[in-house]
Amino acid sequence: MTSITGYKPDLQTLPKLLSWMNDLDLGWLAVLRGQAWDPAAHTALDVTASTVPAPMSQTERTRLRSLLVTGTERMEEWMEELDTQGEDYTTALERLGLQQGFDDLFVNTFSEIGGLSGIDPEGMTGTC
Structure with missing residues (x-):
């Protein structure tokens, strides 16, 4: 996500970015649930008993959450650079x-990791 913010944001490409970010979200959800991700079909796949990946550790889940929180905060700052001809970018x-x-x-x-906003260690209890 830090690479995205290296480019100048523009309103024409944001729908494609949003679609890609949604696929990334669904891909991480599949990983968290021990599923495989089919990038061509944009869907999670159940895996057979012989190929079940190891579940993510608490440390890995916490790192992922931190990366996503930091990345989305940076993207909000990046969106302020949108050329909206004087209009607030959120508008x-x-x-x-x-x-x-x-x-x-x-x-x-x-939602899968726990804690939807900010740092919420209590919301992560039992999920990370």
Whole structure:
């Protein structure tokens, strides 16, 4: 996600970015659930007993959560650089029907890990 912010944001490519980020969210959800991810079909696949991957450790889940929180915070800062011709970027995203998609970035992964906003160690108890 830090590589994305190395490019200048523009309103025309944000829908594609949002779609890609949604696939990334679903891919991480599959990993967290011990499933495989089919990138061509954009879907999670159950795996056979002989190929079940090792579950993510608490440390790995915590690192993933940290990366996603930090990455989405940086993306919010990056979006402030959008050329919206004087309009607040959140208003521009709302007008284009994109604001909810950005508000929901990684909602599936965060729900699986626990704790949807900020640092919520209590919400992560038993999930990480």
